[in-house]
Amino acid sequence: MNLRKPLLAVAVAATLPVICPTANAAAELMAAPVNQASPQESASLVAKLTALDSERGLSADNSFRISSQHPGVVGQKITRVQHTYKGLRVFGSESVVVTNTAGDIVSESVSDRRAGLAGNQSVVNGTKGDGVAPALKDLTPSLSSGDAIALVVKQVAPSGVHRWAPQAELLIWPVVKSVRVASALNKSEAALNALDLEDVVDHYELAYYVQTRMADKGKVVYHDTIVNAKTGAIIAQWKSLQTVVGTGNSQYNGSVPINTTLSGSTYKMLDATRGTGGVYGGMAITNANHSSADSPNAGSIYTNSTNTWGDGKQYISGGSTTNANGQTAAVNALWGLMNTYDTLKSVLGWQSLDGNNTATYIAAHVDNNYDNAFFDPSCKCMYIGDGSSFTSLGSIDVIGHEMSHGVTDATSNLTYSGESGGLNESNSDIGGEMVEAYARNGGTGTVIPAGNDWMMGKEISKSGQPLRWMWKPSKDGSSPDAWSSTIKNLDVHYSSGPNNRMFYFLSQGSNSSASSEYYSKYLTKSPAAMTGIGNDKAYRIWFKAATTKFTASTNYADARTKVLAAAQELYGVGSKEAIAVQRAYAAINVGTDIDEAGGTGGVSISTQPANVSVAAGATASFSVGATGGTAPYSYKWYRNGAAISGATSATYSLTAQTADNGATFYAIVSDASSPAKTATSNSATLTVGGGGGTGTERVTNGGFESGTTGWGGTTGVIGNYSGQTAYEGTKFAWLGGNGKAATETLTQSVAIPSAATSASLSFALHIDTAETDNVAYDKLVVTVKNSSGTVLGTLATYTNLNAASGYQVRTFNLLPYKGQTVTLSFAMTEDSALQTSFVVDKVSLITQ
Known part of the structure; x- marks a missing residue:
């Protein structure tokens, strides 16, 4: 029984010269929820990427389509960008772009499959584009999208019904084959290492990418299918279903605290403290009440007259789903959901599943005696059964x-077939084990402790045999322990095995005895038993690589490259952590083994840069010191993640201006060895004061404490209203929140002196919404206008898609408007249903 999506491509790495590691790994966290880019910001990023394409020799027929954005590490945003050719997406060809707070590109992780398309005449990531694959010249389909969907339905479930509307996207499908690198041409098949093969595009097909989400004959049938748009032939296909404070009596964890909500005299299994938005406004557990597994209905949120839930016992088949025995499955689900959320946020800084703190839910009691659990990406939710062979x-x-x-x-969206599908499954097994470790040790703190059993699903097994053994995958009789050239042909539930073993070795180490289940014949260097780095470091490295570097087509070889890069960025080149990554992958036949000797980092930071506070116009200096390695050292300073030209000394100084306020600086120190060993300092923050107190506030009553004074427009939004809180003081401006069609505007006229050397506008903004679709229904537009009402510039547009917990401070440079009297405008429009609130406070315009 497979319990993983049911639980039960070539990826060529390319980085920009300005790639900058982040320091202070032990404290590195993922950033707070990010704002989706404005059209102007998106256009700017596409322009930058297009310029890079031009340098690579790609023709003007190539472009980019932004598919998603989510947090990176603090101070960075991740934008996932699809590659297009003549307006059509090239499947599996994409860039993961890391940008800093200034919008500069810090790095680009590329999976590029465009080299053979017509007009791409130069080298793309080391592969010559001209002649690599036959060009695809005819982009006119012979079939309609409806034809393609009908072909797939007839093939996968002719009598089925659609749970979700089918979709068909016309795109370019690169047909990929594996070839040996030059150094492996004479190796036997059994001797091949993952790095001995590379995937190349053999040719291209015009195709439809058809997604069907159906129910048929008592089961859910989810497929992704590639259909030739000329002939109707099915080129590729894969399954896509993703499977395996009150008091609750949990079946597996005893009496546990669970967060519920009191509504009147009734308690609900709704945790409003974790996640926002979504279907229920918080993390929720619902009662599917035996709704059929072929088309499950989530049902209603669990309710109870008291705040004590469950009896801690296995559900009695045929019994009530709402009495104490029936509630136990819901307790299990809520306890697991709370601990998953807390593990990600408290340890990594990642909020909810998407990093943007969107709430999800779990539906318990699916079908009767149902031996499965699955995650459905269509609703971003989970369904669990009561079990038959399992509990x-x-x-x-x-x-x-x-x-x-x-x-x-929400991040890499690893394609669920071949090696990338195996990595998809492995990522979930790794996540499950790390959540288990965190929960078993009290579910608190900022690190992942030891404490998991490294056996997936052991608790639900009636036989005592787990679904999978992380340290020895082959114990299940189907999963391999190491990579081989045929692994891509396995079901993804089994091709995940080697990466599970890699992660176990990375965390716990191996054994040198050939008779041990923890032994790997591929570890040939010293010591024969590699040293692990523990759960916490191993998970930080893996999570950073999986969320900020992996693309949808990442395979085992590419995963090694990107996991190693994450380790080097977190802990340093040559560090024991980076060496452990190389050894752990070598242990599964991905890359070759290396000695552990010398894995101390070589160079270490002895003096960290300190935070600096100065007045505008004064000199700010940052210094770094290093020890170890081979002298002399070289230095490279970075500001907000971007390299500073000419800053190559142990000390970097600048004349601070008001616009520098809040900038962060760090240094990378390299020694004189070959290859050089490096260390990255902590970041230091520059605080710039008013230069003798000459800064002038231009906004009147920006905190709204004097009511409507200074403000025009829909001033009734100003006040102290129940349901929202102020950023500072007691009053605020609450635009929106009506749940019906409405337009509200706040304006204030301000004068920016012609002699101003800086003009910084800032305001605190909180957005919450009842909207659930991924559509921008409601919006707040912030503009600068002249006295006639003509818009001089749009500073930002915020929508219901930007909802996030708490206030976020927004800052804009208004110096381009110096010498003018301009009107600041906050204009909100809300559609006819479901509220979105845009709460504004502490509006400030400081000029120098």
Whole structure:
């Protein structure tokens, strides 16, 4: 029984010269929810990427389509960008672009499959584009999208019904083949290492990417299918279903605290403290009440007259789903969901599944005696059955596994076939084990401790045999322990095995005895038993690589490259952590083994740069010191993640201006060895004061404490209203929140002196919404206008898609408007249903 999506491509790495590692790994966290880019910001990023394409020799027929954005590490945003050719997406060809707060590109992780398309005459990531693959010249389909959908339905479920509307996208499908690198031409098949093969595009097909989400004959039938748009032939196909404070009596964890909501005299299994928006406005557990697994209905949120839930026992088949026995499955689910959320946020800074703190839910009691659990990306939710061969499928590692599918869905979206599908499944097993470790040790703190059993789903097994063994995958009789050239042909539930073993070795180490289950014949260097780095470091490295570097087509070889890069950025080139990554992958036949000797980092930072506070016009200096390695050292300073030209000394100084306020600086120190060993300092922050107190506030009553004074427009939005809170003081401006068609505007006229050397506008903004679709229904537009009402510039547009917990401070440079009296405008429009609130406070315009 497979319990993983049911739980039960070539990826060529390319980085920009300005790639900059982040320091202070032990404290590095993922950033807070990010704002989706404005059209202007998106256009700017596409222009920058297009310029890079031009340098690579790609023709003007190539472009980019932004597909998603999510947090990176603090101070960075991740934008996932699809590659297009003549307006059509090239499947599996994409860039993961890391930008800093200034919008500069810090790095670009590329999976590029465009080299053979007509007009791409130069080298793309080391592969010559001209003649690599026959050009695809005819982009006119012979079939309609409806024809393609009908062909797929007839093939996968002719009598089925659609749970979700089918979709068909016309695109370019690169047909990929594996070839040996030059150094491996004479190797036997059995001797091949993952790095001995590379995937290349053999040719291209015009195709439809058809997604069908159906129910048929008592089961859910989810498929992704590639259909030739000329002939109707099915080129490729893969399954896509993603599977395996009150008091609750949990079946697997005893009496546990669970967060519920009191509504009148009734308690609901709704945790409003974790996540926002979504279907229920918080993390929720619903009662599917035996709704059929072929088309499950989530049902209603669990309710109870008291705040004590469940009896801690396996559900009695045929019994009530709402009495104490029926509630136990819901307790299991909520406890697992809470701990998954807390593991990601408290340890990594990642909020909910998508990083943007969107709430999700779990539906318990699906079907009758149902031996499965699955994550459905269409609703971003999870369903769990009561079990037959298994007990209730709500154990902590199973919940963590399924929710980790949600993280993959929101980030790399690893294609669920071949090696990338195996990595998709492995990521969920890793997530399940780390959530288990965190929960078993009290579910608190900022690190992942030891404490998991490294056996997926052991608690739900009636036989005592787990679904998978992380340290020895082959114990299940189907999963391999190491990579081979045929692994891509396996079901993804089994091709995940080697990466599971890699992660176990990375965390716990191996054994040198050939008779041990923890032994690998591929570890040939010293010591024969590699040293692990523990759960916490191993998970930080893996999570950073999986969310900020992996593309949808990442395979085992590419994963090694990107996991190693993450380790080097977190802990340094040559560090024991980076060496452990190389050894752990070598242990599964991905890359060659290396000695552990010398894995101390070589160079270490002895003096960290300190935070600096100065007045505008004064000199600010940052210094770094290093020890170890081979002298002399070289230095490179970075500002907000971007390299500073000419800053190559141990000390960097600048004349501070008001616009520098809040900038961060760090240094990378390299020694004189070959290859050079490096270390990265902590970041230091520059605070710039008013230069003798000459800064002038131009906004009147920006905190709204004097009511409507200074403000025009829809001033009734100003006040102290129940349901929202102020950023500072007691009053604020609440635009929106009506749940019906409405338009509201706040304006204020301000004068910016012609002699101003800086003009910084800032305001605090909180957005919450009841909207659930991924559509921008409601918006707030911030503009600068002249006295006639003509818009001089649009500073930002915010929508219901930008909802996030708490206030976020927004800052804009208004110096281009110096010498003018301009009007600041906050204009809100809300559609006819479901509220979105835009709460504004502490509006300030400081000029120098």
